[in-house]
Amino acid sequence: MVDPPTLTSDHYAIRISLELRTRSYAPRPLPGWNTKKADWRKFESHLQGWHDENEMGGDLDANFSAFTNTVNKAAEKSIPRKRTGARRRDYCFYCDEIREQNRRINKHRKLHRRNFTAESLSLLWKVIQHVKEILRRVKAEKWYEWCSTIDEHIKLGEIWGNINTGKMTTRPPARLDPFEDAERLNNNFAARATTTSLPM
Template sequence: MLQSPSPTNETGRHLAVLLEDIPHVRLLNTGEATYTQGGRLDLTLVSSDLAADAIWQVHPTLTSDHFTTLTSLPVAPPVLPRPPPRWNIRRADWSRFQASLDEWWADYQPPDDLHQQERDLTAAIQTAATTAIPMCAPSRRHQTDWWYYNDEVREHNHRVNLHRKLYKKRPNPNNLRLLQQVVARARQVSLRAKEDKWLEWCATFSQHTSLGQMWRSVRMSSGAAPPRPAAHPHPQQEAERLATTFTSRGSSDQLPLHTRRTQQQLQPHRDEAVREAMEVADMTDRPFSLQELQQAKRRGHDTATGADGVPYSMLAHAGPAGDTALWKNLRDTYAKDCKKEHEKRSGSGAGSSRRYYIYREQMSLKKVIGNRNTTNSLSSDNNTNEVSEEAPQACATEQSVTRPRVNEKCKKVSLEDKMIQFLEGHGQHKHDDDRVF
């Protein structure tokens, strides 16, 4: 086994005997030389379960000073798990769905724990869906164009989607004619990709081509389901391993010592900048309204659901009870759970600040919030003394104490304006969360 120019090698044979005595391990080497020069080991070890039908051989092509070894292991792919059942949204009875949510909301007493409120709402939606929406048979979706799909086809499909949205937004003859031209071009590209892929497959025909391989290719070109790759036998452990690897590689501990010291020196200044930006009043510092929640609902095609299994269609048809429950959960999250653990006293002169965290349901309100008139809280040109006309109705966010604004061009301020700014600044200390909703 220890290859050398000599015909016999007692050291290699002794190592082979020792390795073969190891339990549950098999050595696949047949004694054929893999190196033209000696002094190196080239071993192939497998477990006993895989060594039954394993094939080990040496490739005839010489690369540098050694030959490549080929090992074939006949391993059956794992059985793919059946996909979970899905809701048949097309046959949903939304009246019954809303009635079930109304009945649940009439007797429901929201707990103080916001996470428990979210779990209760999710369970209520799932229960209502079970009674009002039938289930689909589990199946695996596939695209019929997967066998010829390439970058060119993807690009033209993207252009078709863009022009369809443009025509839907502005339906006029020019956009219609442009959409027809783009669709015709995308069809030509798809047909050419099909033809090229088919000719490429036909070029592989020979007297050794099996009938089964030919029929598999025919079914593939007809749009049948593609052969799915084998799933990982331990997906949870693999995901945790990848997450750990990503965290360790992105950790600051790998940075040089000088860089880490610089980060530690800059961290207090960065925290102070963020804290000051949080204290600056903004027009968006007000709670979400029920009308904004209804506008933010997505009413298009459903995408893949999350861990809770609730698609967009269920939220869009939740009715008054479902909307109220979801809005209350968002409202309580914004008004109660967004407070800072420790608020400074008003007499300290530093004002009050709040701590915010990103809540999962609030991401659906992104488009609606974007329509509000807002100011940049991180800009140094913000006028912290301006108070919105809707300040008595706004929200659960305490306003900060006004600080003198530093302008590039100094302007003269009259005594009356100074008095107004002083009164407005001291009026911002009054907090009343119960008046918000």
């Protein structure tokens, strides 16, 4: 709407009203239970104490709600939560060499921001390309190193976790011979999968 001319000039003040709806977000779920560090004696004792002090009535819904609350309280007291810290995207192959190369890139980025010349930009791109080659080599080496540990004792969840999430998959450097690497990994796996290595 246009307000009356109250600005003591030949311009009119325009008032705009917007009806905005605040978007509600669902609360972030709590981290899962770390059952490997649970105090099961404390958990059982809490449930046993609740059972001794309470009698089940005829209302099934009330009994279910009371029991569920008791189990949750027992879990909160005896089972720690898992850590919620996010893993590094490159946690499977992160090492001191990668840390040093990342430091080099950051150093040249700061240098380019400070000078902001064509020469500093060219130097930055050369450093980035060189570091990318080093990272490809390190990733490939870590990937082959992890593949060599696969045997009948490794957990299936670890295998799927590394493969499905794409954490360790990487494009090998062009200088590597794929047939030679495939043959080497095949022989390594065959040696680990023989019947002589199975548990007695």
